[in-house]
Structures are given as C-alpha cells and as structure tokens.
Amino acid sequence: xxxxxxxxxxxxxxxxxxxxxxxxxxxxxxxxxxxxxxxxxxxxxxxxxxxxxxxxxxxxxxxxxxxxxxxxxxxxxxxxxxxxxxxxxxxxxxxxxxxxxxxxxxxxxxxxxxxxxxxxxxxxxxxxxxxxxxxxxxxxxxxxxxxxxxxxxxxxxxxxxxxxxxxxxxxxxxxxxxxxxxxxxxxxxxxxxxxxxxxxxxxxxxxxxxxxxxxxxxxxxxxxxxx
Numbered sequence: 001x002x003x004x005x006x007x008x009x010x011x012x013x014x015x016x017x018x019x020x021x022x023x024x025x026x027x028x029x030x031x032x033x034x035x036x037x038x039x040x041x042x043x044x045x046x047x048x049x050x051x052x053x054x055x056x057x058x059x060x061x062x063x064x065x066x067x068x069x070x071x072x073x074x075x076x077x078x079x080x081x082x083x084x085x086x087x088x089x090x091x092x093x094x095x096x097x098x099x100x101x102x103x104x105x106x107x108x109x110x111x112x113x114x115x116x117x118x119x120x121x122x123x124x125x126x127x128x129x130x131x132x133x134x135x136x137x138x139x140x141x142x143x144x145x146x147x148x149x150x151x152x153x154x155x156x157x158x159x160x161x162x163x164x165x166x167x168x169x170x171x172x173x174x175x176x177x178x179x180x181x182x183x184x185x186x187x188x189x190x191x192x193x194x195x196x197x198x199x200x201x202x203x204x205x206x207x208x209x210x211x212x213x214x215x216x217x218x219x220x221x222x223x224x225x226x227x
Contacts, residue, residue: 040121040139042130050118050139053146054206056111064104064153104157108150109164115150116167118143141197145208145216148190152220155183159227184224191217 040046122140127133154161160177163186195213202209 038121039125040131040136043132043135044130046121046125046131046135046139049121050115050142052114053111053118053143056107056114057146057150059107060104064157101157105154108154112147112150112164113167115143115147116165119147120167137197138199141194142208144190145194145198145213148187148194148220149216151183151187151190152216152223155180155187156223180224180227184220184227187220188217188224191220 040049119140122136122143125131125136127136151161151163159180161183162174162176163178163183164173165186191213194208195210195217198208198210198213200210
C-alpha cells in the first residue's frame with residue numbers, strides 16, 4: 001500500500017491538545033493512589049465506562065475507509081476542486097491542514113484514551129457489593145479489544161505511531177513514534193488478552209466476542225507479515 005505523506009509530529013501535537021482535558025482531575029493525588037473516583041462501585045458503572053470507547057469510532061464515519069481505499073486505485077474523490085480535502089487525499093498530497101487524516105488520527109487516540117481509562121479502573125477496582133469480578137474482566141476485555149483495533153487502524157495508515165497505554169502518559173510518550181513491530185506486538189497482546197475474557201457470543205451485536213477478537217487478531221498477523 002502506498003503511504004500518504006503526513007506530518008506525524010504536527011498530528012501528535014494536536015493529539016496532546018485533544019487529550020489535555022483527560023488529565024488528572026485531582027492533581028494532589030499521585031497516580032499510584034487509589035481514590036473513590038478511580039474505582040467502580042457497580043456493574044452498571046463499569047459497563048458505562050467502557051462504552052465510552054465507541055463514540056469516537058462512530059465519529060470516524062467513512063473517513064477511515066476513505067483514507068485506506070484512496071491509497072489504492074479503487075477510490076478517487078471528486079469532492080469539489082482539486083485543492084479540496086478529498087481530492088488532495090486521492091492525490092497523496094495530505095498534510096496537517098487536511099481534515100481527513102487529522103480527524104481519523106485524533107478520534108482513534110480519543111478512543112484509546114477511553115480504553116486506557118477503563119483498563120486503569122478495572123485494575124484498581126475489586127469485586128464486592130454491586131460490582132462483580134466477571135464484569136470487571138469483561139469491561140477490561142472490551143477495552144483491550146478496542147484499543148488493539150484502534151492501534152491496528154493507526155499503524156495501517158501511519159506505520160510508526162505513538163504507543164500510549166495509560167492515562168498518565170508523558171508528553172514524550174504522546175509524541176514519540178514507536179516501531180511498527182512494537183505497535184503490532186501490543187496489538188497482538190491486547191487482542192489475545194481480550195479474547196480470553198470475552199464471551200463466545202453477545203446478545204448486543206455491537207459488543208465484541210471471542211470470534212471478533214480472533215478475526216481481528218488474524219487480520220493483525222496478516223498485515224504485520226506484509227509490512
């Protein structure tokens with residue numbers, strides 16, 4: 001696949017500003033301190049937290065598939081003049097001012113941040129009262145499934161990308177690009193761990209299952225081998 005010429009440093013700078021509002025609300029508490037706000041109290045609260053990973057992906061609409069398809073001969077944009085965002089993508093002349101890659105890049109990382117928040121809460125929460133261990137594991141598994149999928153999307157489009165795995169990442173972690181192999185290693189780890197705790201079938205079709213995790217894992221191995 002042809003690679004688009006994008007300024008990842010500039011995109012990463014935008015990413016930092018996009019995630020500023022996710023920084024710790026209680027700065028007096030160090031990240032290692034478990035506060036009442038950092039744990040779940042019920043199954044409903046846990047599932048509501050992980051559901052936040054999905055809206056950013058909804059907002060991608062067709063932009064992600066358009067970026068992928070435009071790298072082939074299957075798609076050509078006739079969206080306005082040649083200097084409009086769509087035609088520039090088709091001509092491989094994208095830059096930081098083109099909203100297509102910026103939109104996809106930012107929303108994928110917003111989804112990743114929500115997944116990181118879910119994993120952090122799952123790791124801090126303990127079963128008891130209205131919160132069950134099965135739901136803690138399920139919420140963590142769904143978050144890791146989506147995080148793995150997000151990074152697969154990112155590395156397919158940009159290759160080396162920042163690998164952000166916590167809500168307390170440093171500016172260096174948010175901007176430093178990691179090797180394609182390292183990104184794929186994390187994708188495989190997330191999807192493998194997710195598959196272990198996902199159900200074989202979910203009555204809500206939008207929720208991931210073991211089959212979905214295995215399918216995306218197979219896709220990850222295939223694309224990794226072709227890079």
